[in-house]
Amino acid sequence: MVGSCSVRFPINLEYLHRTHPHVTTYEPEMFPGLHYRMVVPKVTFAIFKSGKVIITGAKNKMDIDNAFNQVYPILKSSIKITEIL
Structure with missing residues (x-):
């Protein structure tokens, strides 16, 4: 299953990548979003500066809900960091 949403605030992708390097991939010259790989549930997020979020790899809606809540x-x-910068 695939889910998508907007968190309705800008996301500091550089900060997320610096603070979670073991689960993120961020190469802005190749792709504008940050990939965040979660182990449980096993899903991948594509997170964009605009606040758009795409969740892939979920087995069911509960996986999407649990992953997003985490x-x-x-x-x-990242909002607080963006406001400080």
Whole structure:
């Protein structure tokens, strides 16, 4: 399954990559989004500066909900960093 949404705030992709290098891939010259790979549930996020989020690899809607609920606080933390910069 695939899910998508907007968190309705800008996301600092550089900050997310620096603070979570073991689960993220970010090469802005190749792709404008950051890939965030989650182990449980096994899903991958494509996260964009605009706040758009795409979730792939989920087995069911519950995986999408659980994954998003885990990553949302991490995305939210990038707001504070963006405001400081």
